[in-house]
Every structure is written in C-alpha cells, then in structure tokens.
Amino acid sequence: MGSGFSSFLVICTPPSPPAVPPETGLGDLPESVVGSVLVHLNPQQICRLAAVNRAFRGASSADFVWESKLPENYDSLISWISDEDDGDDSNAKFPSNLCKKDIYARLSQPNSIDEDTKKVWLHKGTGKPCVLMSFNGLSITGIDDRRYWSRISTEESRFGSVAYLQQTWWFEVDGEVEFPFPVGTYSLYFRVQLGRPEKQFGWRVCNREHIHGWDIKPVRFQLSTSDGQQAISQCYLTTPGAWNLYRVGSFVVEESRSPMKVKFSMMQIDCTHTKGGLCVDSVLICPK
The missing domain is CATH 1.20.1280 (Monooxygenase)
Structure with a gap:
C-alpha cells in the first residue's frame, strides 16, 4: 500500500521547472x-x-x-608645495605611499605656500592648478605709510585681511609669481572692492566714505611672462560695496618642464587727481 501510494505521488507530481541562472x-x-x-x-x-x-x-x-x-606634472606641484611648506616635514602632506585618489584630494584643498602669502589648489572642472596671492605678497606703493594705507581684518578674504587705501596720488600694485603651471591657458585677475567692508549689528555693510577718483581715469592692468607673452587692459572701477575680479589678461603654457614666471601690475598714476576708498585683496590665476 505504502509503496503504491508513493508511486502514485511520483506520477501525479509535475516535474520541477529547470533552474534559471541568475x-x-x-x-x-x-x-x-x-x-x-x-x-x-x-x-x-x-x-x-x-x-x-x-x-x-x-x-x-x-x-x-x-x-x-591629475595634471601631467603633478609631481612638480607636489615638490613645489612640499618645498614651500613653511618649515614642516616635506613628507607631512604628501607621504610616498599615498594613492592617486588621496593625492588628488590633497591637491584639491588650498595649500598655503610662501609664508601663507599664496594658496594653491586644483580647479575642480579642469584639474589644473589655481594660484591665489595675498596683497601681503605684492609690492604696493606707499603700503607702509599709515596716512594713506591700512591693513584691516575681514572674513571676506581667504587670507583674513586686506589692504585699504584712504587716499593717494600715485596708485600702483606690482607682483610676480614663478610656478610650474601644466600645459594650458590661464587668466589673471585682481580682486578689489570699492569701499571698506565692515559689520554693524552682525550685518555686512560697506563704508563708502573715502571712495573717489576712480571714475576720472581708468585703471591700467598689465601682465608679461618669461617667454615673452604680454597683455594690457584698462577699465574704470565701479560697483561700490562688491568684490570684483578685474581681468588683466591670459597667457598660454605650452610645456611644463620648467616653471613659468608671470609679472603683473595694476596702476592709476595720473597725479592730476587723488583717488581712494579701495580695498586690495588678492590676485588670482586660474585655468581658462
């Protein structure tokens, strides 16, 4: 009976479908x-x-x-940043066992060099370096004369302070940088503002007391490179109370085997009138 019933179940039970591979x-x-x-x-x-x-x-x-x-000469960038690392151990930021992902992450953060007068980081869109130079790393005519210039602290600068001009006859800001830029095209800008940034009751305000003279004659911008490139532009300074990037011009790096030296200036030296009320923050070089 039992064996017959088992045989009946085997006959009546439909066969299992074939296994489907995942x-x-x-x-x-x-x-x-x-x-x-x-x-x-x-x-x-x-x-x-x-x-x-x-x-x-x-x-x-x-x-x-x-x-x-990473830029093709990222080893040169690492060496440049490490050598200028303000006396720290040269391997502190970039130890030899870092993977490429960590190297990219560290280069993408602002790295301070040259006694914190410059910051370098990789542009997220192009992967090429940006260089930001504080006014403290520039040559500003009369900067140490407190009758005309003062250094003011502000959170509106990456360097924590800016140079403020009350009044002058001769306005000139010069600078230069030598850096291993990767192959590409770069633009240079001055970051300045008409008016003195202040805070009142926790709100940002702009003191416009000393603004004058910038609408009479334009400011002249210039740059030149160690391989003979030059650019000249000029414009009137406008828009009080807002930080503006005034473009000086562009330059092209065709090979990255040696550092490129870039000289630049911003001036308004017509001594027929005074000008003032200007904040000078920094100079920015970024990939185009």
Whole structure:
C-alpha cells in the first residue's frame, strides 16, 4: 500500500521547472571595465558612482582612474608645495605611499605656500592648478605709510585681511609669481572692492566714505611672462560695496618642464587727481 501510494505521488507530481541562472548585473562587471568608464567622468561623478556596488567602489579608488584627473606634472606641484611648506616635514602632506585618489584630494584643498602669502589648489572642472596671492605678497606703493594705507581684518578674504587705501596720488600694485603651471591657458585677475567692508549689528555693510577718483581715469592692468607673452587692459572701477575680479589678461603654457614666471601690475598714476576708498585683496590665476 505504502509503496503504491508513493508511486502514485511520483506520477501525479509535475516535474520541477529547470533552474534559471541568475541575471547578470552591474555588480558582475570587472573593476577594470568599470574603471575604463570612470576615467571619462569628472571627480564628483566618480565619487557618486562609488556607492552603486562593490565593483564601482573598488574601481573608484583605482590609481589609473585618478591619475587621469591629475595634471601631467603633478609631481612638480607636489615638490613645489612640499618645498614651500613653511618649515614642516616635506613628507607631512604628501607621504610616498599615498594613492592617486588621496593625492588628488590633497591637491584639491588650498595649500598655503610662501609664508601663507599664496594658496594653491586644483580647479575642480579642469584639474589644473589655481594660484591665489595675498596683497601681503605684492609690492604696493606707499603700503607702509599709515596716512594713506591700512591693513584691516575681514572674513571676506581667504587670507583674513586686506589692504585699504584712504587716499593717494600715485596708485600702483606690482607682483610676480614663478610656478610650474601644466600645459594650458590661464587668466589673471585682481580682486578689489570699492569701499571698506565692515559689520554693524552682525550685518555686512560697506563704508563708502573715502571712495573717489576712480571714475576720472581708468585703471591700467598689465601682465608679461618669461617667454615673452604680454597683455594690457584698462577699465574704470565701479560697483561700490562688491568684490570684483578685474581681468588683466591670459597667457598660454605650452610645456611644463620648467616653471613659468608671470609679472603683473595694476596702476592709476595720473597725479592730476587723488583717488581712494579701495580695498586690495588678492590676485588670482586660474585655468581658462
């Protein structure tokens, strides 16, 4: 009876469907394949895709992915920053065992050099360096004469202070920088503001008491490079109470084997009238 019933169950039980192999998904892609896709994305996109799965997370840390985001002469940038690291251990910021992702992360943060008169970081869009120079690293005519100039503290500057001009006949700001710029085109700007930044009851205000003379004659901007490039522009200073980037011009770096020296100036030296009420913050060089 028992054996007959078991045979009956075997006859009546339908056969099991064949096993279906699991579907192939993104997690089955080799990291090398994922990495070959990530090299075509920008750093922000790479970091977002790292959360997709294990394969993307592993590929997003691959050296060849992040080396494609670094400038071709990033070793020179590291040496330049380390050598100027204000007396710290030269390996403190960039130890030899850093992976390319960590090198990119550290170069993307503002790195202070030259006694904190300059800051260097990588532009997120192009991966090329930006250089910001404080007024303390520039040559300003009469800066030490307190009858005309003063240094004021402000949170509106990355360096914590700006130079404020009350009045002068001869206005001239000169500077130069020598830096291992990677191949590319760069623009140079002066960051200045008409009016003195202040705070009243916690609110930002602009003291316009000393603003005068900038609408009579334009300010002249110039730059020149060690390989003979030059640019000249001029404009009237306008828009009191707002920080403005006044473009001086652009220069092209065609090879990065040696540092490029850039000289620049901003002047209004017509002594038929005085001018004042101007804040000088910094000079910015950034990839175009």
